[in-house]
Amino acid sequence: MGMSFAGKTAVVGIGATDFSKNSGRSTLRLAVECSDAAIRDAGLRPEQIDGMVLFTVEDNHEIDVARNLGIPELTHFSRIHHSGGAACGTLHQAAMAVASGACNYCLVFRAFNERSETRFGVGVQNRAPAPTPMEVDFGWSSPFGLLTPASWVAMFARRYMHEFGATSEDFGRVAVADRKHAANNPKAHFYEKPISLEDHQQSRWIVKPLHLLDCCQESDGGQAFVVTTLERALDLPQPPAIIAAAAQGSAEDQQMMKSYYRDEITDIPEMGLCARQLWRDTGLGPSDIQTAILYDHFTPLVLPQLEEFGFCARGEAADFIRDGNIEIGGRLPINTNGGQLGEAYIHGMNGIAEGVRQIRGDSVNPVPGAQNVLVTAGTAVPTSALILSGSH
Amino acid sequence: MSESEEPGFVAGLRESIGRSGSIWVARDPVNPAMIRHWCDAMGDHNPVYTDADAAARSIHAGIVAPPAMLMAWSMRGLEPAGEGPDDAEDPGTGVYRALDAAGFTSVVATNSEHDYIRYLRPGDELHSSQVVEDVSEEKKTGLGVGHFVTTRTEYRNQHGESVGRMLFRILKFKPGTGRMAQAGGQEAAERPMRPQPGISLDTAFFWEGLEAGELRIQQCGACSVLHHPPMVRCPQCGNYDLGWVEASGRGTVYSHVEPVHPAFAAFDPPYVVGLVELEEGTRLLTNIVDIDPEAVRVGMPVELVIRRENSQGSLPLFRPVCPPRSEVTRAGDAVAVGDELPPCPIPITTTLIISTAIASRDYQDVHHDRDLAMERGSPDIFMNILTTSGLCARYVTDWAGPEAVIKRLSLQLGVPNYPNDTMTLSGSVRSSEAGRVEVAIRGYNRLGNHVTANVELELPPASD
Ligand SMILES: [Zn+2]
Numbered sequence: 001m002g003m004s005f006a007g008k009t010a011v012v013g014i015g016a017t018d019f020s021k022n023s024g025r026s027t028l029r030l031a032v033e034c035s036d037a038a039i040r041d042a043g044l045r046p047e048q049i050d051g052m053v054l055f056t057v058e059d060n061h062e063i064d065v066a067r068n069l070g071i072p073e074l075t076h077f078s079r080i081h082h083s084g085g086a087a088c089g090t091l092h093q094a095a096m097a098v099a100s101g102a103c104n105y106c107l108v109f110r111a112f113n114e115r116s117e118t119r120f121g122v123g124v125q126n127r128a129p130a131p132t133p134m135e136v137d138f139g140w141s142s143p144f145g146l147l148t149p150a151s152w153v154a155m156f157a158r159r160y161m162h163e164f165g166a167t168s169e170d171f172g173r174v175a176v177a178d179r180k181h182a183a184n185n186p187k188a189h190f191y192e193k194p195i196s197l198e199d200h201q202q203s204r205w206i207v208k209p210l211h212l213l214d215c216c217q218e219s220d221g222g223q224a225f226v227v228t229t230l231e232r233a234l235d236l237p238q239p240p241a242i243i244a245a246a247a248q249g250s251a252e253d254q255q256m257m258k259s260y261y262r263d264e265i266t267d268i269p270e271m272g273l274c275a276r277q278l279w280r281d282t283g284l285g286p287s288d289i290q291t292a293i294l295y296d297h298f299t300p301l302v303l304p305q306l307e308e309f310g311f312c313a314r315g316e317a318a319d320f321i322r323d324g325n326i327e328i329g330g331r332l333p334i335n336t337n338g339g340q341l342g343e344a345y346i347h348g349m350n351g352i353a354e355g356v357r358q359i360r361g362d363s364v365n366p367v368p369g370a371q372n373v374l375v376t377a378g379t380a381v382p383t384s385a386l387i388l389s390g391s392h
Numbered sequence: 393m394s395e396s397e398e399p400g401f402v403a404g405l406r407e408s409i410g411r412s413g414s415i416w417v418a419r420d421p422v423n424p425a426m427i428r429h430w431c432d433a434m435g436d437h438n439p440v441y442t443d444a445d446a447a448a449r450s451i452h453a454g455i456v457a458p459p460a461m462l463m464a465w466s467m468r469g470l471e472p473a474g475e476g477p478d479d480a481e482d483p484g485t486g487v488y489r490a491l492d493a494a495g496f497t498s499v500v501a502t503n504s505e506h507d508y509i510r511y512l513r514p515g516d517e518l519h520s521s522q523v524v525e526d527v528s529e530e531k532k533t534g535l536g537v538g539h540f541v542t543t544r545t546e547y548r549n550q551h552g553e554s555v556g557r558m559l560f561r562i563l564k565f566k567p568g569t570g571r572m573a574q575a576g577g578q579e580a581a582e583r584p585m586r587p588q589p590g591i592s593l594d595t596a597f598f599w600e601g602l603e604a605g606e607l608r609i610q611q612c613g614a615c616s617v618l619h620h621p622p623m624v625r626c627p628q629c630g631n632y633d634l635g636w637v638e639a640s641g642r643g644t645v646y647s648h649v650e651p652v653h654p655a656f657a658a659f660d661p662p663y664v665v666g667l668v669e670l671e672e673g674t675r676l677l678t679n680i681v682d683i684d685p686e687a688v689r690v691g692m693p694v695e696l697v698i699r700r701e702n703s704q705g706s707l708p709l710f711r712p713v714c715p716p717r718s719e720v721t722r723a724g725d726a727v728a729v730g731d732e733l734p735p736c737p738i739p740i741t742t743t744l745i746i747s748t749a750i751a752s753r754d755y756q757d758v759h760h761d762r763d764l765a766m767e768r769g770s771p772d773i774f775m776n777i778l779t780t781s782g783l784c785a786r787y788v789t790d791w792a793g794p795e796a797v798i799k800r801l802s803l804q805l806g807v808p809n810y811p812n813d814t815m816t817l818s819g820s821v822r823s824s825e826a827g828r829v830e831v832a833i834r835g836y837n838r839l840g841n842h843v844t845a846n847v848e849l850e851l852p853p854a855s856d
Contacts, residue, residue, distance in 0.1 A: 121654070122654060123654060123656065124587070125587050125656055125658065126587075127587065129587075129588040129589060129590045129591070130590050131590060131591060131592040131593070132590060132592075133592075134590070135589075135590025136589070136590040136591065136592045136594075136595055136621075137590075137621070138587070138589070138590060139588075139589025139590045139591060139595065140589070140621055140676065140677055141665075141677050142586075142587035142589070143586050143587055143588065143589050143703060143707055144665050144677050144678055144679050144707070145586070145651055145656060145658070145659040145663055145665055145679070146649070146651070146665040146677060147587070147651070147656060148651065148654070151649055151651050151665065154649040155647050155648075155649050155665070155667055156647070158647045158648055158649060158690065159646065159647040159667075159690065162647070162690040162691075204652075204653065205650075205652040205653065206652060206653050207649050207650065207651045207652060207653075208649060208650040208652060208685075209649070212653075255621075258677075260646075260647075260667050260675055260677070261620060261621065261674070261675050265646075265647070
């Protein structure tokens with residue numbers, strides 16, 4: 001049984017601030033700016049917005065953003081947990097909200113000064129011990145110096161290399177593809193700065209086996225969306241990016257970033273759970289997807305995502321990537337905005353915007369005939385994914 | 393040229409280069425007692441050295457001496473006044489005395505290259521003659537300011553037959569002039585504490601277990617299934633009555649990483665975070681300790697060691713398990729370039745350092761007398777180079793098998809082996825051709841790399 005809202009809602013507006021290393025503005029200002037832009041892009045007035053879905057980790061409050069934008073009333077507001085895993089989940093929630101009638105025009109945004117104020121990469125070494133679930137969880141890892149997102153992901157990467165013979169160069173090919181795409185994107189931090197595999201191999205160690213160029217950027221910026229029903233979307237100026245399906249996934253023995261205790265740690269079963277829902281609700285399969293935005297906080301977990309969605313068999317992603325399939329002109333160009341390694345790290349939300357642009361046909365790296373675009377959210381956490389489709 | 397030295401000081405020392413000393417005849421012939429003493433101290437249980445029956449059946453057709461003992465036979469021992477050649481005439485001794493007089497009173501061996509032409513047997517009398525090969529300019533080293541002195545020694549038996557050669561390099565340095573003299577001990581005390589675990593009512597048993605010296609795994613009281621991280625309810629059977637079992641402490645490395653950037657003051661680089669799969673089946677995060685981080689491998693056997701690091705409480709850490717001695721000799725065609733020797737941790741104790749120094753007849757005070765070692769600028773006594781040679785040789789033959797014949801053993805020392813540390817040897821095959829195998833070895837301790845060695849072996853070329 002599929003989800004009743006599948007194919008019945010659309011992204012009708014997108015808006016972003018500039019992406020930078022130091023925005024020079026408050027996160028509230030970033031949130032308001034990107035939301036303002038998305039509402040204008042949708043051809044709406046702020047007072048028409050009546051719903052809001054945010055990340056749990058979003059610092060800005062719905063009410064502050066509403067007050068600044070001049071949104072008088074909200075009939076739906078909710079938040080999605082698990083950091084980057086929430087990205088597509090926010091649109092999933094917004095789609096459900098507008099499809100159910102809880103609200104009509106739902107605003108979704110993520111805004112932060114992740115580089116200039118709160119860097120995720122500096123580590124969790126200064127947390128005070130407490131008998132709370134989160135500190136008990138960190139208790140299994142922090143006393144041993146496993147303190148950063150890069151290190152949490154590297155543990156999966158090492159095992160993947162061991163089981164499937166993947167190499168650091170195979171991870172590097174993801175970075176090379178992202179940077180090649182970013183090189184054409186004036187909004188990308190690494191605009192006109194492609195890298196070679198050699199550059200990747202020469203970049204310094206962050207956590208062995210991960211090099212610097214396996215890691216996403218740290219960025220300041222905001223990205224917003226407006227979601228409404230497909231029926232209303234057809235009256236608005238932008239071609240709708242139909243949310244053909246959206247799904248969340250949390251799988252057995254799920255942990256936050258450290259699901260190390262499962263029988264296998266080289267797959268991503270929570271992403272597989274999302275994949276099954278998306279294929280079921282759309283009737284589509286891997287061969288129907290022309291381009292994908294695969295969450296790339298760190299390169300290694302792009303590989304098992306390709307496997308979970310069936311673009312290649314289990315353990316064969318390195319071969320798939322080695323054959324040039326993920327670059328423009330290949331079988332499945334990924335992260336055509338440059339991804340979070342090349343464009344900016346906006347917790348996966350800038351990737352969803354790129355998915356919308358591929359459907360609208362105004363990406364800087366347009367994929368010919370892009371009718372169905374897959375977008376995924378954070379890996380190694382409870383996650384989400386969606387398929388955006390064109391209306392023709 | 394340093395201003396601390398008289399002009400022409402080094403040139404004067406170098407006048408000894410190329411001059412041979414008189415021939416020194418070892419005080420005792422090769423004998424089973426010294427061999428046994430050496431093997432006991434080194435932990436070398438190869439039967440060709442001590443088991444007459446096994447040795448008789450081996451390719452040696454009788455007891456042989458461990459090859460790394462070569463230099464030990466000709467060591468003078470403790471103050472053998474009047475027994476040796478006239479020391480003043482000996483060019484090596486002359487150089488050392490001149491350096492002593494100039495304040496370079498401390499000594500440490502840095503390199504040795506042994507060529508074993510044939511293994512020594514009980515009854516062999518060793519005749520050695522030494523040539524000074526080089527005296528360096530003054531160098532600044534981690535240990536202090538000093539000069540490297542290189543000598544070459546030829547070994548013959550009583551029949552004039554050449555049995556071995558040795559190139560030996562020592563550093564004569566001024567005590568207290570290097571940074572290593574200040575190292576060790578103090579830094580650890582100033583390090584900030586590691587992050588403390590959050591501990592709840594549900595997880596306290598785990599941390600209490602470590603204080604009691606055991607690693608506990610949660611176990612369902614009803615269906616006996618193990619859980620980690622701990623739960624409050626067994627998802628298998630619905631039971632809330634959860635106890636624990638003590639883990640054996642044996643496991644294997646399931647995955648591992650080496651955090652490099654950013655650096656954390658509480659964690660000394662390089663360090664390895666491992667995900668260990670216990671033999672009971674659950675996994676846990678830990679540090680893989682007592683090993684060169686580059687030698688950690690997925691699948692490597694490890695064992696529990698509970699330690700209080702710079703932590704409020706004890707932590708469950710894991711170290712490599714010393715591989716068992718190979719009873720069968722590997723054939724050359726079964727050894728391929730890139731093959732890795734399983735890492736072997738060797739606890740460095742005061743007893744090991746002293747018993748091996750004496751077994752090698754090395755009575756340098758820095759290897760047995762802590763007070764004198766400290767007076768010479770060292771934080772403690774430290775292992776002598778003959779022992780490092782003996783342990784490298786043992787490591788390789790324990791892997792290759794009892795009838796592997798060592799042809800060459802060359803090594804370079806790095807940081808010292810002080811007591812209360814662990815040196816872990818690891819190695820890999822560098823070349824293998826027709827039974828001639830070269831193995832590269834590294835010995836790693838808490839301070840870093842103690843030894844880099846190359847061992848050339850002769851193995852039976854083909855397996856039957
Ligand atoms: Zn149970």
